[in-house]
Each structure stands twice: as C-alpha cells, then as structure tokens.
Amino acid sequence: MTVAPFASGERPVPARRILQVLDRVWRRPGELAITICVFLVAALALVPFYRWAIADAVFHGDARACEADGAGACWAFLGEKLRFILFGFYPPEEHWRPALAVAALALLFVLSALPRFWSGRLLVVWAVTLPGLALLLKGGFGLLRPVATNDWGGLPLTLLVSTAGMAFAFPLALTMALARQSDMRILKALAIAYIETLRAVPMIVVLYVAMLIAPMALPSGLLVDKLLRAQIGVTIFASAYLAEVIRAGLVTIPRGQYDAGAALGLSSWRIQRLIVLPQALRVVIPAIVNLAIGLLLNTSLLAVIGIHDLLNTARASAADPNWLGYYTEAYLFVAVLYFGISHGVSRYSLWLERRLARQPG
Amino acid sequence: MSFFSHINHRIAPLAGIAILAASTLLAPAAKAGETLDKIKSRGLIKVGVGTTPGFFNPGSDGKWTGFFIDFGRALSITVFGTPDKVEFTNSSPQQRLPALQAGEYDILLSGVTQTVTRAFKLGFHFGPVLFYDGQGLLVRKDLGVTKGVDLDGATIGVQSGTTGELNIADFFRKTGKSFTPVTIEDTGEFVKALDSGRVDALTQDSTDLAGKRTQLKKPDDYVLLPERLSKEPLAPAIRGGDDQWLEIVNWTVYATIQAEELGITKDNVDSFLTSKDPSIQRFLGVDPSLGEAIGLDPKFAYNIIKTLGNYGEIFERNIGKGTTLNLDRGYNNLWTNGGLLYSPPFR
Structure with a gap:
C-alpha cells in the first residue's frame, strides 16, 4: 500500500502534507534510517560550523582580537575590508560611482527579466547603459575625475565584464549561428572555423592572447587598454558558445515553417526575423541563462592576467600584513555573493521556463 | 554542467x-x-x-x-x-x-x-x-627534522611557476633522496595545505614562509629550517636592450643605499644640504653638475630620501623588526655592517 500521489493541480494544505510525509517515512524503515543518518551528519557538520561562524566569531575589534585563542571566524576583517573586496583599488572617495554602476546594472537586470518590458526599446536601453556605466567608472569629464581601469575592481568589474561579454556576444553569436545554418559554403565554413576554434581552446588562452599577443600584433602606437582587450577576449569566447546555443534553437524549427514563409512571399531575412528567431530564441532561453551564469563565474580567470575581479580582490584583501591570512572569511563572503547572484538567476530561469511553457507561441 | x-x-x-x-x-x-x-x-x-x-x-x-x-x-x-x-x-x-x-x-x-x-x-x-x-623549508616540528635531507620521502608543497619548484627538485636530485611535490597555485591554499596535513613541508622563499608561518593555526608547531636551499636575489626586472632605463633603475636603488651609508635619513636630510662635503653636495644635488651630466633631476636622491627615507628606513618600516614579518636585516645590510648592500660612488 502506497500513499496516493497528490491529485494534480491540487495543492495539499501543509498539515495534511506533513502527515503524508510522516506516513510515508513510517511505512519505509529504510528511508527512516537514511533520514536520521542525514540529519546526524548534517548536525555533525553544522555544529562546528555554527561554533566557528557565530558562537566563537569575532565581530568587532582589530586583528589582535581575531588572533585570540579559540576565536572563530573573523567577521571584523570583513567589516574592515568590505569596501576593498567590493570595489578593489578604486579610490575610496569615489566609491559612489562603482556603487551606482552596480545598482544600475541590478535595475537593468530586473527590467530585462520581466517579459512585459521585452521590446526593441530594451535593446536601446542596454546599448546606452553599458557604455554609460563604463564612462561613469572611467570619468575624466565634467566633475568626475579620471580613474584608470587598472584601479577598477571587485563586484562592479565582475558584473560589468560578464554582462557586457554576454550582451556584446549576442549579435556576434546570432550572426555566427545563422551563418553556420546558411547554404553559402564559404560563410558556413568560416562560421564553423570560428566557433570550433574558440570552443577548442580554454578561456585562459584567449585571455593570454588578449593580454600578451594582441599588443604585439597591433600596429605600434595603437594602445588598447588591457581591460578592454580582456573584455573583447571574453566577448569573443562567449560568442562561440552562445552561437552553438542559438543554433540548437534554430534546428528545433521544422523545415516546413521556412517553406510556409517562402510560400507567403517573405524574404529569407524576414522569415528568420518574423518566424524562426522568435521561436528559436524562446526555446533556448534557459540555456542562455545557464551560459550567463557560467560566464559570470569564469570572470574569476581575469585574476590570472592581473585584473582585480571580485575573487581577486578577496584574495588581495587577506594579504594585508595587518590582517594577514583571513582567506576563509574573504572567500566565504564572495562565495555567498556569487551564489546569491547565480542562484537568483537560475531560479529566474526556471520561472521563465514555466511561464513560457504556459503561453506558447 | x-x-x-x-x-x-x-x-x-x-x-x-x-x-x-x-x-x-x-x-x-x-x-x-x-x-x-x-x-x-x-x-x-x-x-x-x-x-x-x-x-x-x-x-x-x-x-x-x-x-x-x-x-x-x-x-x-x-x-x-x-x-x-x-x-x-x-x-x-x-x-x-x-x-x-x-x-x-x-x-x-x-x-x-x-x-x-x-x-x-x-x-x-x-x-x-x-x-x-633564499629558499627555505617550513616543516612541522613533530617530524623531528633539522635538515632538508631528513625530508626523504616527504610530501612538499611548492608554488607553481616559481624558481622554488625547480630548486627543490634539484636539491633532492643532488642528495639522491626522493620527495613528492604538490604544486599549489593559490596563496591561501598554500598555507592550508600545511595546516591540514596534506603536505609535510612547504618550500618557498624564506621571507614568504616567515609571513606564511604567522598565518598557520598554531605557528609554534612549525619551524622554518635555518638551511637555505638556494640563493634568491630578488631584483627589479626590465626588458633587455634599454640601457638608459636600466641606469635609471640602478641609480634610483643605489641612492637609497648610498643615503644609508652616508647616514642620511628622511628626518635629517635637510641638515645635510649645508654640508661642506663635496660628495654629499653632489649626491643631494646641491651641486647640480652630476644630475645635469646624467640627465636626471639633480635633486632626485634628495627627493627620494625626503619622501621615502633610505634603504634601512624602507626596510624597517615595511618588513623589519616590529612589523608582522619581523625580519632581520641579515644579508640585506650595508657592506660596512656585514651585509651585501654596496652602492657605487655618486661622482
């Protein structure tokens, strides 16, 4: 005798649900044993963590307080280093600029996440905001004093590089995906070469090339900022993966729809724009979100070429002789930040998937 | 995924x-x-x-x-x-x-x-x-090790891409002993590896290890062996071929050493401006002939000492006694004090 599954569409009231769960556990001693074991293991792990992170933790004071015997986590360190981890070497008196940039990006994310704002105008907002934020950080006009990109760092840099990487990769990826689907042989071969070459090298190699080879390949006298070179590298790298994601969406559209479009007298561009792409892109939204999360996490590789992304500022914060070696606290803090962003985005993707499934077409 | x-x-x-x-x-x-x-x-x-x-x-x-x-x-x-x-x-x-x-x-x-x-x-x-x-070895005290060769068969953490990686391999090849290298990239992980017992010892420039030791959970359980496996002269590096830039780097560094040798410090540098000693006059740019001859601001040495102090002051302020690293001057002392620092004459 098994418990009947919930009737579809009917949400059980909590009390009844608990009873059902208890009932099920009771009837299967194996499950009961596993449950108890899991709770025990969790307790064994959580109790020391609780002691370290809360009970014995040092919330105020200086490094000396944290070095005391039996002291747990040193959250005072985070208090001291919070601004450094978030904004890196950006001049402290100008921190409102990166803070504003992060807020603006967050707002842009929220707006873009809601299907009711999806329109051509949103693309214009993106196209204006991203360079605008870069200008805000760079300064050097009006009342904003210039800040070298070498001093940019932390959360705004991580967010800006991954967001801009994704945003600028999109048109490139779309072109490549369409070219790869195209009947024109040369175009198709070029697209395949582009995509497969980039997918065959690690991102770190792309960054090395952007950092070390590109300046030598450029005509002398032409100086391109290191961060901009890295941004271009990240964008190109992301575009190859994004192109494949988009192509996956394109191949879900049955051939008949192209034929139907042609029968209506539409040009092939209009078939793509009006019939194929709206459906294809809708299918691959979850995959694109997945890619965006991956790109966000991979910006931590920028540290290798000496750019202070969020992870790198966290590492640098623990190299201050006054606060030496609090790596665990620093890394835990940025892990929570990364997790918060990634988890939020992935929950959103699930929600969007369900919503789009409800109203097809 | x-x-x-x-x-x-x-x-x-x-x-x-x-x-x-x-x-x-x-x-x-x-x-x-x-x-x-x-x-x-x-x-x-x-x-x-x-x-x-x-x-x-x-x-x-x-x-x-x-x-x-x-x-x-x-x-x-x-x-x-x-x-x-x-x-x-x-x-x-x-x-x-x-x-x-x-x-x-x-x-x-x-x-x-x-x-x-x-x-x-x-x-x-x-x-x-x-x-x-010089490259040192930071080991757990309870291993009872006093020399590098005692670490036969040990697991040793090295940081990738450094000369330390090559030196330790050379050292064990030379002594005919064996060891298992564990290459660690991240600075934070490097200390953790010793703390957690993943490695028996860490090898790295000894100054680096002095700092790392303070980060261990129980620094007193570990000892930095007195032996140095290598010479690690840490020097400014520039692209080859640009002699002028090299000379600027050279004499900037020499200025801090020369100042210490002359007893000129951040605080007393102004009192030396009135010195009758021609070598001090040339050094501080009171007599501008030297600076003009070499194409630098004649007062560059004065400006460096006035702002940053001499070599000894820079050392003590950042890494000397009383700082976290708590380092002795050791070799990094003037030749007149038994160290290796020596500035060619400013003339």
Whole structure:
C-alpha cells in the first residue's frame, strides 16, 4: 500500500502534507534510517560550523582580537575590508560611482527579466547603459575625475565584464549561428572555423592572447587598454558558445515553417526575423541563462592576467600584513555573493521556463 | 554542467611558457630610451607587483604600501619628481615575465629572482638586488627534522611557476633522496595545505614562509629550517636592450643605499644640504653638475630620501623588526655592517 500521489493541480494544505510525509517515512524503515543518518551528519557538520561562524566569531575589534585563542571566524576583517573586496583599488572617495554602476546594472537586470518590458526599446536601453556605466567608472569629464581601469575592481568589474561579454556576444553569436545554418559554403565554413576554434581552446588562452599577443600584433602606437582587450577576449569566447546555443534553437524549427514563409512571399531575412528567431530564441532561453551564469563565474580567470575581479580582490584583501591570512572569511563572503547572484538567476530561469511553457507561441 | 570545465589551472603555467617563447620571438628587443619615452608620454610608470605580504600590501583604502612598492615610488620620484605617478598591477608568477616582455609593464618589482637563464635566454635586464632571499623549508616540528635531507620521502608543497619548484627538485636530485611535490597555485591554499596535513613541508622563499608561518593555526608547531636551499636575489626586472632605463633603475636603488651609508635619513636630510662635503653636495644635488651630466633631476636622491627615507628606513618600516614579518636585516645590510648592500660612488 502506497500513499496516493497528490491529485494534480491540487495543492495539499501543509498539515495534511506533513502527515503524508510522516506516513510515508513510517511505512519505509529504510528511508527512516537514511533520514536520521542525514540529519546526524548534517548536525555533525553544522555544529562546528555554527561554533566557528557565530558562537566563537569575532565581530568587532582589530586583528589582535581575531588572533585570540579559540576565536572563530573573523567577521571584523570583513567589516574592515568590505569596501576593498567590493570595489578593489578604486579610490575610496569615489566609491559612489562603482556603487551606482552596480545598482544600475541590478535595475537593468530586473527590467530585462520581466517579459512585459521585452521590446526593441530594451535593446536601446542596454546599448546606452553599458557604455554609460563604463564612462561613469572611467570619468575624466565634467566633475568626475579620471580613474584608470587598472584601479577598477571587485563586484562592479565582475558584473560589468560578464554582462557586457554576454550582451556584446549576442549579435556576434546570432550572426555566427545563422551563418553556420546558411547554404553559402564559404560563410558556413568560416562560421564553423570560428566557433570550433574558440570552443577548442580554454578561456585562459584567449585571455593570454588578449593580454600578451594582441599588443604585439597591433600596429605600434595603437594602445588598447588591457581591460578592454580582456573584455573583447571574453566577448569573443562567449560568442562561440552562445552561437552553438542559438543554433540548437534554430534546428528545433521544422523545415516546413521556412517553406510556409517562402510560400507567403517573405524574404529569407524576414522569415528568420518574423518566424524562426522568435521561436528559436524562446526555446533556448534557459540555456542562455545557464551560459550567463557560467560566464559570470569564469570572470574569476581575469585574476590570472592581473585584473582585480571580485575573487581577486578577496584574495588581495587577506594579504594585508595587518590582517594577514583571513582567506576563509574573504572567500566565504564572495562565495555567498556569487551564489546569491547565480542562484537568483537560475531560479529566474526556471520561472521563465514555466511561464513560457504556459503561453506558447 | 559547466561548459568551461576544460579550463584547468594546470594549463596556466604551460600557456605562460608557450606565450613567453612566442613573445620572445615576436617582440623586438627594447631600444635605449624607448621605455623612458613611453613612460613620459603616458605620464605613468607601469609596475608589475607580487603578493608577498610586507613587500606588497593592498591597504583597506585601496592604496599600495610595502617594501617593493616603495622602490616603485622611488622610481616615480626619479622620473617625475613625485611618488604617485606609478601604477601597480598585480601579476602572477606565471604571467609576469611574458607581460613584461609584451610591454604591459615597464618594470617588474614583484620579487623576481635574478638568474642566468632569465638574462640570456629570455633577455631580461636586472637592476641591483633589492632583497637577498633564499629558499627555505617550513616543516612541522613533530617530524623531528633539522635538515632538508631528513625530508626523504616527504610530501612538499611548492608554488607553481616559481624558481622554488625547480630548486627543490634539484636539491633532492643532488642528495639522491626522493620527495613528492604538490604544486599549489593559490596563496591561501598554500598555507592550508600545511595546516591540514596534506603536505609535510612547504618550500618557498624564506621571507614568504616567515609571513606564511604567522598565518598557520598554531605557528609554534612549525619551524622554518635555518638551511637555505638556494640563493634568491630578488631584483627589479626590465626588458633587455634599454640601457638608459636600466641606469635609471640602478641609480634610483643605489641612492637609497648610498643615503644609508652616508647616514642620511628622511628626518635629517635637510641638515645635510649645508654640508661642506663635496660628495654629499653632489649626491643631494646641491651641486647640480652630476644630475645635469646624467640627465636626471639633480635633486632626485634628495627627493627620494625626503619622501621615502633610505634603504634601512624602507626596510624597517615595511618588513623589519616590529612589523608582522619581523625580519632581520641579515644579508640585506650595508657592506660596512656585514651585509651585501654596496652602492657605487655618486661622482
């Protein structure tokens, strides 16, 4: 005798649900044993963590307080280093600029996440905001004093590089995906070469090339900022993966729809724009979100070429002789930040998937 | 689930080496004066720095301090007359030399060991040694080890891309003993590996290990063996071929050493301006003939001492007694005090 599954569409009231769960556990001693074991293991792990992170933790004071015997986590360190981890070497008196940039990006994310704002105008907002934020950080006009990109760092840099990487990769990826689907042989071969070459090298190699080879390949006298070179590298790298994601969406559209479009007298561009792409892109939204999360996490590789992304500022914060070696606290803090962003985005993707499934077409 | 999963940190040093090789072929050697022209036109000296605490400290306020950092500021004073026309960029050991070659930095003050390979095969110039270091071994006390050879069969943590990796291998080959190297890239992980017992010992420049020891959970359970496996003269590195830039680096460093030898400090430097000693007059630029002859601001040495102090002051402030690193001057003392620091004459 098994418990009947919930009737579809009917949400059980909590009390009844608990009873059902208890009932099920009771009837299967194996499950009961596993449950108890899991709770025990969790307790064994959580109790020391609780002691370290809360009970014995040092919330105020200086490094000396944290070095005391039996002291747990040193959250005072985070208090001291919070601004450094978030904004890196950006001049402290100008921190409102990166803070504003992060807020603006967050707002842009929220707006873009809601299907009711999806329109051509949103693309214009993106196209204006991203360079605008870069200008805000760079300064050097009006009342904003210039800040070298070498001093940019932390959360705004991580967010800006991954967001801009994704945003600028999109048109490139779309072109490549369409070219790869195209009947024109040369175009198709070029697209395949582009995509497969980039997918065959690690991102770190792309960054090395952007950092070390590109300046030598450029005509002398032409100086391109290191961060901009890295941004271009990240964008190109992301575009190859994004192109494949988009192509996956394109191949879900049955051939008949192209034929139907042609029968209506539409040009092939209009078939793509009006019939194929709206459906294809809708299918691959979850995959694109997945890619965006991956790109966000991979910006931590920028540290290798000496750019202070969020992870790198966290590492640098623990190299201050006054606060030496609090790596665990620093890394835990940025892990929570990364997790918060990634988890939020992935929950959103699930929600969007369900919503789009409800109203097809 | 990650589509970037083939990214592997192991690749980083390999890629670094490959690119260094490529860049050596591609990049023409620097020409005399080229670096200084570039620095002057951009109004900024680009310096690649490292991560050793005490030598490079990213402050909470986003400002750099530290032993090597001060020499970067001294260079800025020599070239521009002010300590802040300098841009410090963190450079990992794997990419610092290729990046210098590619022109990303004007100088590396990241604690690069001067070696013959780096001078000939890779084509770098080295300025005067800023710090005489040596590779040490940090071991658990309960192993009962007193010498490096006692570590036969031990697991030893090394940091990738450093000369330490090669030295320890040489050391064990020479002594005919065996060891298991564990290559660790991340600075934080390096200490953790010893703390957690994953490795029996760490090997690295001894100054680095002195700092690392303080980060261990129980520093007193570990000992830094007195033995030095290698000579690690940490010197400023620049692209080969630019003699003028090399001389500027040389004499900037010598100025701090000469000042200490003459007993000139940050606080008393002004009192020396009235000195009748012609060598002091030349050194501080009271008599401008020397500065004019070498094409530098005649007061560059004065400005450096007035702003940063002499070598000894820079040492004590950042890494000396009373600081976290708590280092002895040791070899890094004037030749007159039994150390290796010696400045050629300013004349």
